[in-house]
Amino acid sequence: MRLALERLFRVLHRGGLMHQDSSLPTLDYPLAPTPRVAVLGAAFRAETGVYSLPQWTPERLTQLRPLALAGSWAELAKAARMVQRGELALPGLLYPLVVLTPAGDAPLSQREHLQLWDWFGLPAWEQIRGQDGKLLAVECEARNGFHLAPGVDVDHLDGWLDADECDCAQRKPRYRLAAEKALAAAGD
Ligand SMILES: [Zn+2]
Structure with missing residues (x-):
């Protein structure tokens, strides 16, 4: 039994399905318990329901039978196009999908949210991540900007806190990303 388990662990490790390293960031999926989420193109801590696929193929992803996906816009778009072509x-x-956006990049535009809905028929919640993958800000559940993640200081991101507290359940000030403003200026 023990041998069988060890073999299974080796296979999972080799397959990139398990990342036990506690230095890895946590996914912080917006719902609990976390459904089986495949994280595309990134490594997150192996917690219940979180399966990281830093390198993935359509076969590996299909095999995992995910109930949810997380990844950058580019990774999710890649998966969507594979589905469209019948390869996945x-x-x-x-x-819900989780979109991982590096700090400093423009957050998803309305058009991109709609595109994700079009591709997957699911809503998407965006997370802003630091270079080390650390969670910095999460999209407000009322779709009204972002809220800083617990323990994150305003200086960690390029933006500012709104004076008013948000009317969502979090009752925290809204965080406005500087990159959001650029998006608004572009008329998107
Ligand atoms: Zn809010």
Whole structure:
């Protein structure tokens, strides 16, 4: 039994499905318990429901039968195009997508949110991540800007806190990313 388990662990490690390293960031999926989430193109701490696929193929992803996806816009777009071409089947997707956006990059535009809806038929929640993958800010559940992640200081990001507290359940000040303003100026 023990031998079988060890073999299984080796296979999972080799397959990139398990990342036990506690230095890895946590995914912080917006719902609990976390459904089976495949994280595309990034490594997160192996917590219940979180399966990281830093390098992934359509076969590996199909095999995992994910109920949700997380990844950068580019990774999610890549998966969507594979589905469109019939190279990938993701029939089990049921839970919101998580879009991982590097700090400093423009957050998703309205058009990109709609595009994700078009591709997957699921809402997406955006997370702003630092260079080390650390969670810096999460999209407000009322879709009204962002809220800083617990313990994150205003100086960690390029933006500012709104004076008013948000009317969502968090009752915290809204955080405005400087990159959001650039997006608004571009008329998107
Ligand atoms: Zn809010």
